[in-house]
Amino acid sequence: MLRDQENYNPDPDVRRLAIMHAIELERETALRVILDGFNDTEGTVREEAARAIADIPGDHMLVPLLKLLEDDDEKVRMTAAETLSECNVKELSNIYEAWITNAGDFVRSSVLRALRPLRIPGVAPHALQGLNDVSQPVRLESVGVLGYLQDPAYAHDLSKVAVNDESPEVRRVAVGAISYVLTPETLAAALQGLHDHVWPVRAEAAGTVAKFGADEACGEVVMAMSTETQWQVIAKLLVAIGKIKCHDAVSEVAEMLTHPVSNVRKEAAMCLGEIGNPVAIASLRAALLDRDPDVKKIAAWAIAKLQAI
Numbered sequence: 001m002l003r004d005q006e007n008y009n010p011d012p013d014v015r016r017l018a019i020m021h022a023i024e025l026e027r028e029t030a031l032r033v034i035l036d037g038f039n040d041t042e043g044t045v046r047e048e049a050a051r052a053i054a055d056i057p058g059d060h061m062l063v064p065l066l067k068l069l070e071d072d073d074e075k076v077r078m079t080a081a082e083t084l085s086e087c088n089v090k091e092l093s094n095i096y097e098a099w100i101t102n103a104g105d106f107v108r109s110s111v112l113r114a115l116r117p118l119r120i121p122g123v124a125p126h127a128l129q130g131l132n133d134v135s136q137p138v139r140l141e142s143v144g145v146l147g148y149l150q151d152p153a154y155a156h157d158l159s160k161v162a163v164n165d166e167s168p169e170v171r172r173v174a175v176g177a178i179s180y181v182l183t184p185e186t187l188a189a190a191l192q193g194l195h196d197h198v199w200p201v202r203a204e205a206a207g208t209v210a211k212f213g214a215d216e217a218c219g220e221v222v223m224a225m226s227t228e229t230q231w232q233v234i235a236k237l238l239v240a241i242g243k244i245k246c247h248d249a250v251s252e253v254a255e256m257l258t259h260p261v262s263n264v265r266k267e268a269a270m271c272l273g274e275i276g277n278p279v280a281i282a283s284l285r286a287a288l289l290d291r292d293p294d295v296k297k298i299a300a301w302a303i304a305k306l307q308a309i
Contacts, residue, residue, distance in 0.1 A: 012042035019048045023055045031056050038064045043073035050080040054087065062089050066099050069107045081110035090118045100126040105135035112141035116148050124149060131157055136167045143170060147177030155181050159189035168198040175201060179208040187214055194224040199233055206236035210243045218246040226252060231261040238267035242274030250275060254283035257299075262292040269295060273302030281306050 009015055019037045022030040034056065037049030050068050053061045065087070068080035099111045112130060115123050123145055130142030143161060146154040155178055162174035175193040178186040190212065193205025209217050221244065225237040238256060241249050253275070256268035269287055272280040280302070287299035
């Protein structure tokens, strides 16, 4: 709120509270109060304004929020970025694009994050360039933009990032982003991800392989499971084996029915039912005595399914 306003209050807490309660006013008055807060000298007031503008959605919020991405106060920048990512203003995409090449890493990443769910094809060239940005957050959001577009034309670039990026989080998001299209290159990137030194990447890769359901991945997925130590990854590998229906993997999967983590045992029982090989019935009968009722329930379902074959 500007000092030349008649109702200006020198106490920043009062100005902040006024913004918090602005939504109770008539729309135009509320909007004026909130937008005035974007120019306040106090960071807490600007932060509240950046949060409150989400209650009055529309194209009027875009430019003020974009400008706050360069604010001196980190909390203000973070709040503006969060609101921007939720506002979904697609009609003014040309305004977004003017900020994608901003000198600030935070600005570039925040704008890409806001553009991601809008699926605007014209942003793709900027996102492709962003895959090589020195800033990890920019690379991460660039992957997100291209992944949301789900265009096979970008599968090659995303596959390279999934394998080569120095950031585990970027690799993880990239290996998940390629799951929309099965090509020799995306499959190779996902299979390589099964051996990443960071387990969340391996888990994401297992999920991508499961979505692919490619028969040729069976051997490598089973091999990855035999050496995996992280139960979250093992559970996802079991899902992949079930989707692929690896008939030769029954014995390896059956061993997981005695895993100490019940989630793994549940996925193993489910996997044996999905594979559809009656050889697994004997192992599943033993699982009917499992201490976890969910494991017993899934084992019973799997036995019934296999007996019906």
